[in-house]
Amino acid sequence: MTTDPINLDGMTPEGWIEYWKDRALKAEEKIEDLKDIGRAKNKLMKLGQLSEPDAHRYIQKTAMDSAQSMGTVARAILLAYEGGGYPAGFGSPQGSGEYHGA
Numbered sequence: 001m002t003t004d005p006i007n008l009d010g011m012t013p014e015g016w017i018e019y020w021k022d023r024a025l026k027a028e029e030k031i032e033d034l035k036d037i038g039r040a041k042n043k044l045m046k047l048g049q050l051s052e053p054d055a056h057r058y059i060q061k062t063a064m065d066s067a068q069s070m071g072t073v074a075r076a077i078l079l080a081y082e083g084g085g086y087p088a089g090f091g092s093p094q095g096s097g098e099y100h101g102a
Contacts, residue, residue, distance in 0.1 A: 033071030040074035043081045 011019075037059060044055035063073045 029071075033069065033074070036074040036078065037070055040077040043077060047081065 041055040044050050059073050063070045
C-alpha cells in the first residue's frame with residue numbers, strides 16, 4: 001500500500017488528528033471491500049459452481065474490464081443475486097463467453 005508522503009515538520013496536533021482520521025476511514029473502507037469481495041465470491045461459488053480462484057478471477061477481471069474497483073463489482077454482484085440476476089453489463093461468470101477460468 002502506498003501513501004502520500006507527509007511533512008512531519010511543523011504538523012499541528014489538529015493536522016495529526018485529521019491525518020489519522022483519514023487513514024482510519026480508508027482502512028475501514030478497505031475492510032468493507034474485502035468483506036464484500038468474500039461474500040460475492042461465495043455467491044459465485046455456490047450459484048455459478050466456480051472454484052474460489054475462478055470466482056476471484058471473475059471479480060478481478062470484471063473490475064478491470066469495467067474500470068471499477070473489485071469492491072464495487074462485488075457489491076453489484078451481491079445486489080444482482082438478491083434480485084436473481086447478474087449485474088448489468090457484467091455478464092454471467094459461466095456461459096457468457098467472457099470468462100471460463102484461467
